[in-house]
Each structure stands twice: as structure tokens, then as C-alpha cells.
Amino acid sequence: MTTATIGTTDVELNDEGFFVHPEQWSEDMVPDLARREGIDELTADHWKVVRFMRSEYVSKGEGPTVRVLGKTSGVTIKALYQLFPKGPAKVAARIAGIPKPRGCI
Amino acid sequence: MADAIEKVSIIVSKGSLDGIYPGLIMANGARAEGMEANLFFTFFGLDAIHKKRHEHIKLATVGNPGLHLATWAGGLPGVSTLMTHYMEHRMGSLDIPSIPEFIEMIADTGAGLYACKASVDLFGLEKNDFIDQVNDIITVGEFYVLAAGGQIIFT
Numbered sequence: 001m002t003t004a005t006i007g008t009t010d011v012e013l014n015d016e017g018f019f020v021h022p023e024q025w026s027e028d029m030v031p032d033l034a035r036r037e038g039i040d041e042l043t044a045d046h047w048k049v050v051r052f053m054r055s056e057y058v059s060k061g062e063g064p065t066v067r068v069l070g071k072t073s074g075v076t077i078k079a080l081y082q083l084f085p086k087g088p089a090k091v092a093a094r095i096a097g098i099p100k101p102r103g104c105i
Numbered sequence: 106m107a108d109a110i111e112k113v114s115i116i117v118s119k120g121s122l123d124g125i126y127p128g129l130i131m132a133n134g135a136r137a138e139g140m141e142a143n144l145f146f147t148f149f150g151l152d153a154i155h156k157k158r159h160e161h162i163k164l165a166t167v168g169n170p171g172l173h174l175a176t177w178a179g180g181l182p183g184v185s186t187l188m189t190h191y192m193e194h195r196m197g198s199l200d201i202p203s204i205p206e207f208i209e210m211i212a213d214t215g216a217g218l219y220a221c222k223a224s225v226d227l228f229g230l231e232k233n234d235f236i237d238q239v240n241d242i243i244t245v246g247e248f249y250v251l252a253a254g255g256q257i258i259f260t
Contacts, residue, residue, distance in 0.1 A: 066137045067200070067210065077213040085215075087139035104130060105201055 025097025
């Protein structure tokens with residue numbers, strides 16, 4: 001576990017870089033979190049996916065997998081991998097300040 | 106933490122439902138983790154990317170002790186079809202995609218799909234017999250070049 005400074009706030013991240021306390025997250029941290037993932041410019045679709053991840057987590061208690069994202073977020077699987085080449089659900093979950101999605105498919 | 110795996114090449118060598126799904130799940134999961142992934146279909150595994158056959162992949166009901174079904178019962182006409190329907194129904198309820206849909210999805214993730222040349226020749230097939238998402242028909246030597254620097258998983 002490490003403490004990272006996002007913007008001006010200290011947050012706890014686990015060994016894989018996910019928020020230990022999702023409640024420490026706020027939307028103004030998104031650009032900074034994205035930069036840590038190598039995404040310098042956030043497009044409208046990046047925002048759409050990150051907000052979707054967050055709202056799914058808030059309503060269901062866990063983040064969606066790539067398959068679920070592809071079916072329900074309004075962004076196709078192909079586009080998701082273009083937006084987040086290092087793994088759409090995983091990277092967007094880190095940026096959205098939620099735990100790693102646990103589905104196998 | 107040990108060094109993370111960054112690349113996997115997965116060989117699918119069987120043509121049954123239970124022979125194909127594990128390789129697909131591992132390839133899709135690798136891409137979801139941000140790894141580079143390639144799928145190499147060989148022998149009966151080629152059915153998974155065969156245009157006319159990949160919608161009709163069946164569960165093996167003979168010689169499959171995991172099903173806990175007597176061998177003679179597994180061989181009765183229709184049993185394989187029935188068990189396949191049952192398994193597909195269970196998978197559908199868990200939102201596991203069908204094999205054709207799954208392969209299309211894996212191609213969309215950017216994973217490579219390759220057919221084994223020796224098997225393609227053996228079965229008298231050609232590129233046209235396979236779904237459009239198949240990148241190429243390659244030799245075993247080309248497969249090893251493609252797999253260089255990563256892990257190889259045989260299923």
C-alpha cells in the first residue's frame with residue numbers, strides 16, 4: 001500500500017494502484033490520475049467511460065468488466081482499447097477511484 | 106511483486122466446447138489486463154475459427170469423466186446436443202458469450218488470431234474457410250517468432 005498525492009490530496013493506493021478508499025476520490029482528480037496512466041489528453045469518450053465506471057460502482061458495489069463496458073457504456077470494445085490500451089476496465093477503474101473489477105469475462 | 110506477465114501466446118488444440126472456452130477466456134483476460142495476446146488454433150481447435158463450424162461446437166459427452174455420465178449414456182444419439190444446449194443455457198445466464206461472439210470480441214480487443222499451417226494443410230482448408238478476423242495462416246516457426254518474449258500456454 002502506498003500514499004500518493006493526487007492534485008493536492010493524499011490518497012491510499014494498493015499495490016496495483018487502485019484506491020483503497022474509493023470515498024477519497026473526487027472528479028477533479030481525474031486528469032491527474034489519467035496522466036499517471038499515460039493519458040495526457042482526456043477526450044469526451046474517456047470521461048464517458050470513467051464516469052460510467054464510477055456510477056456502476058456506486059450503484060452496484062463493483063466496477064464492470066470490459067465485456068459489460070462494451071455492451072452498456074455506449075463505447076465499443078474496439079474503441080475502449082484505443083482509449084485505454086493497457087486494459088480498459090482496469091485502467092478506467094484506477095482513474096475512477098474504484099476497486100479492480102473482478103469478473104473473468 | 107514478481108515481474109508481471111506482459112505477453113501471452115495461447116494455443117487452442119481441441120475442437121470441443123470445453124476444449125475451446127478456456128483458451129478464449131485466458132486470451133480475453135490477458136487483453137483486459139493490458140497484456141499482448143495471440144491465439145494460435147491448431148488441429149481440431151481450428152473449428153473455433155471455421156466459418157461454418159464455429160456455431161456448432163459441441164460438448165464432449167463420451168470420454169469425459171468430468172460430466173459424471175456413464176460412457177454408454179454419453180454416446181446415445183442426441184445426448185451431446187442436449188448437454189451442449191444445457192451448457193450454453195448456463196453460460197448465457199452468466200453472460201458468457203457464444204464462441205462466435207467471443208472470438209469477434211477477442212479480435213476487437215486487438216489480440217491476434219492465427220491458424221496453424223500444418224493443420225490447415227492436413228484438413229485441406231484455406232484462408233477463405235476461416236472468419237475474417239483471422240490474421241494469417243502461419244507455420245510453427247512463425248508462431249515461435251510471434252511468441253518471442255512472452256509466455257506460451259497450451260490448451
